[in-house]
Amino acid sequence: MAKMPRKAQTVVGVAAAVAVATLFLAPATRSAAEETAPFAEIVVNLEDDITPEALAELSARYGLALVPNSAFSDREKLMRMPAVVDVEDLTGYLDMLTADPRIEYAEPNYLFSADFVPDDPMYGQQWHLKMIDLEKAWDYDRGDGVVVAVIDTGVAYEKHDRQGNVFSQVPDLSATRFVPGYDFVHDDPHPVDDNGHGTHVAGTIAQSTNNGVGTAGIAFGARIMPIKVLSAQGFGNIADIAEGITWAADHGAQVINMSLGGAMPALTLAKACAYAKKKGVTLACAAGNSATSRPHFPAGFDSCIAVAAVGPTGKLAPYSNYGNWISVAAPGGDKSAREEDGVLQNTIERMNPAKNGYFWFQGTSMASPHVAGAAALIISRGVTAPDDVERVLKQSASPESGAQKNMGAGIINVGRAVTIAGKTHFERGMYKGMLAVGLVLMLVRAARRRSERVEGLRSGVFWSTLLVVGSGLFFLSLLPTGWWPGWLSALARSSAVDWLGALTAATQADPFLHSALLPLLAVSLLLSVQRLRPMLLAFVLGYAAHLLGDAFATCYSPVSLIPGDFWLDKAWLAINGVVAFVLALLMSRRGGTASWRMW
Amino acid sequence: MTVFRGVLKESLANPGGTVLRAENGKEYDLYFSRGAEPKNSIGKNVSIRGKLRSDMMGIGMGPILEVERIEES
Numbered sequence: 001m002a003k004m005p006r007k008a009q010t011v012v013g014v015a016a017a018v019a020v021a022t023l024f025l026a027p028a029t030r031s032a033a034e035e036t037a038p039f040a041e042i043v044v045n046l047e048d049d050i051t052p053e054a055l056a057e058l059s060a061r062y063g064l065a066l067v068p069n070s071a072f073s074d075r076e077k078l079m080r081m082p083a084v085v086d087v088e089d090l091t092g093y094l095d096m097l098t099a100d101p102r103i104e105y106a107e108p109n110y111l112f113s114a115d116f117v118p119d120d121p122m123y124g125q126q127w128h129l130k131m132i133d134l135e136k137a138w139d140y141d142r143g144d145g146v147v148v149a150v151i152d153t154g155v156a157y158e159k160h161d162r163q164g165n166v167f168s169q170v171p172d173l174s175a176t177r178f179v180p181g182y183d184f185v186h187d188d189p190h191p192v193d194d195n196g197h198g199t200h201v202a203g204t205i206a207q208s209t210n211n212g213v214g215t216a217g218i219a220f221g222a223r224i225m226p227i228k229v230l231s232a233q234g235f236g237n238i239a240d241i242a243e244g245i246t247w248a249a250d251h252g253a254q255v256i257n258m259s260l261g262g263a264m265p266a267l268t269l270a271k272a273c274a275y276a277k278k279k280g281v282t283l284a285c286a287a288g289n290s291a292t293s294r295p296h297f298p299a300g301f302d303s304c305i306a307v308a309a310v311g312p313t314g315k316l317a318p319y320s321n322y323g324n325w326i327s328v329a330a331p332g333g334d335k336s337a338r339e340e341d342g343v344l345q346n347t348i349e350r351m352n353p354a355k356n357g358y359f360w361f362q363g364t365s366m367a368s369p370h371v372a373g374a375a376a377l378i379i380s381r382g383v384t385a386p387d388d389v390e391r392v393l394k395q396s397a398s399p400e401s402g403a404q405k406n407m408g409a410g411i412i413n414v415g416r417a418v419t420i421a422g423k424t425h426f427e428r429g430m431y432k433g434m435l436a437v438g439l440v441l442m443l444v445r446a447a448r449r450r451s452e453r454v455e456g457l458r459s460g461v462f463w464s465t466l467l468v469v470g471s472g473l474f475f476l477s478l479l480p481t482g483w484w485p486g487w488l489s490a491l492a493r494s495s496a497v498d499w500l501g502a503l504t505a506a507t508q509a510d511p512f513l514h515s516a517l518l519p520l521l522a523v524s525l526l527l528s529v530q531r532l533r534p535m536l537l538a539f540v541l542g543y544a545a546h547l548l549g550d551a552f553a554t555c556y557s558p559v560s561l562i563p564g565d566f567w568l569d570k571a572w573l574a575i576n577g578v579v580a581f582v583l584a585l586l587m588s589r590r591g592g593t594a595s596w597r598m599w
Numbered sequence: 600m601t602v603f604r605g606v607l608k609e610s611l612a613n614p615g616g617t618v619l620r621a622e623n624g625k626e627y628d629l630y631f632s633r634g635a636e637p638k639n640s641i642g643k644n645v646s647i648r649g650k651l652r653s654d655m656m657g658i659g660m661g662p663i664l665e666v667e668r669i670e671e672s
Binding site: 152153195196197230234235236237238239241259260261262263264266286288289290319350351359361362363364365 | 616652657663
């Protein structure tokens with residue numbers, strides 16, 4: 001086998017070692033950082049009337065290297081010094097200093113990182129975004145590229161003339177990205193808004209943000225798919241709504257928001273929701289505004305996330321439906337005390353598309369898009385299956401607000417949600433990485449039984465390829481990559497098997513890419529090229545690990561074109577994973593080329 | 600067609616929409632398929648001749664009453 005130059009091997013080897021080290025160190029580093037904010041100094045506040053002599057004696061007695069915090073610190077006698085003690089000793093050390101009558105208090109000089117704060121001038125009035133801890137989430141993700149369908153009264157997203165009625169885009173959606181939608185009320189491809197409700201909902205999800213205009217949105221990197229199923233008065237028939245759901249699922253929506261509903265569990269609607277979920281779409285639905293514990297639909301279907309509403313105090317809004325069928329709660333506003341306690345976004349005036357403004361709305365209609373936006377951020381972190389998205393939302397919700405008030409898991413916390421989503425993606429990646437290493441060990445053991453050895457295992461290229469194909473650079477999901485281009489972030493932390501899906505924001509795995517077809521093709525074309533053998537073996541093994549990982553993971557991994565339910569998808573992945581592994585076994589044998597040709 | 604009696608209210612969740620708070624305590628989202636919503640009747644007692652539309656849903660998310668005729672009572 002032709003060898004790589006030693007220098008290149010070293011570089012690749014070091015890169016692989018760094019990657020593997022990050023793999024194992026990252027969880028510990030992260031959890032420590034979460035538990036304790038970093039600090040390198042201790043801040044000491046002295047009594048205001050301390051004399052220079054007393055200060056010198058104090059410093060000498062405890063060995064303190066005190067310096068004023070700034071030129072303005074003299075009056076308050078606020079000093080700081082390097083933290084030279086271990087964290088374990090810190091509490092006792094600080095207690096000792098504070099016990100001295102010349103010291104008011106001593107504490108760690110914590111370093112605070114500045115969260116991303118958008119420059120939208122009305123952002124300060126959006127209490128509902130702060131309630132869900134969004135600034136922390138934005139450091140990690142902005143929902144880049146995720147497609148969110150807004151099934152509603154339409155969205156004021158484009159200029160359009162309908163029989164003399166001129167529609168235009170509201171100014172604070174000017175930087176928001178859209179994908180084509182459909183108007184089921186007028187049966188045309190221009191789902192513009194003639195009510196105002198849908199535009200408000202779309203604004204909560206992805207209002208143009210950090211553009212110096214108006215208000216902010218939750219997943220402002222997401223793409224909105226406007227689907228109009230409700231008339232200018234805000235009513236629509238169940239057939240149109242069901243078709244809207246199916247259309248969205250068939251045209252690439254990853255999240256659907258439905259701020260609509262009724263008390264009847266219509267079968268047509270239930271089927272459409274189940275179809276969308278089977279296609280990998282997360283459905284966020286308003287729980288209803290009748291202040292009842294009776295389920296409303298579509299929120300009450302198993303396939304949907306039912307969202308109750310809270311006001312600015314975090315209490316269940318007086319109008320909101322509630323009960324054990326609720327999944328989570330989110331800010332929906334409560335204007336019973338004042339207008340500003342509603343949810344603020346840019347939209348058109350009621351049934352007047354020629355005028356727009358910033359309006360405070362209230363209702364579970366306003367709560368649901370908070371969850372849809374949160375779902376887009378979670379999906380953007382690499383957790384894509386609807387059940388997983390719902391689990392992350394529930395795990396991260398503020399529990400103190402939950403069960404006892406019939407608000408499901410409680411009020412969503414998007415900051416925590418993106419962190420948990422990152423960890424979930426990390427754990428799945430690590431699981432696939434370990435599976436890949438396990439397959440390598442099985443290969444080595446099989447070779448030993450034949451008194452052979454597997455070639456290329458010392459090559460950095462082998463391990464790098466195994467990592468990229470088997471699991472991707474999954475450890476990146478723990479890092480705050482909100483400022484990266486979304487596509488780059490998605491590619492980097494995805495396995496090479498999933499690259500096409502990551503780029504196209506697919507909700508289902510491609511059945512050909514998620515089969516042994518590509519490894520078979522690669523081997524049949526490249527096996528005779530000796531120089532590529534380690535890379536090829538790692539490619540096939542990585543593929544096997546990835547497919548088997550998806551097959552045996554607890555999460556649902558829907559594969560398109562595979563009929564039936566969960567188990568057929570899993571069987572497809574498992575069978576193809578085994579085929580890929582057998583292929584690796586064959587090519588690792590001495591004279592692997594001949595074995596392969598015979599096979 | 601059925602006759603519903605009650606008081607007209609502004610819809611809480613469908614800005615600009617109208618709700619009937621019926622004498623039995625139930626609230627209905629009013630769907631005016633044949634004309635404009637009677638804005639100046641908010642707060643007044645009315646008698647509505649119409650039918651419930653279980654095949655429809657809306658922003659308000661309450662039961663939908665399609666209005667055939669509305670009269671102040």
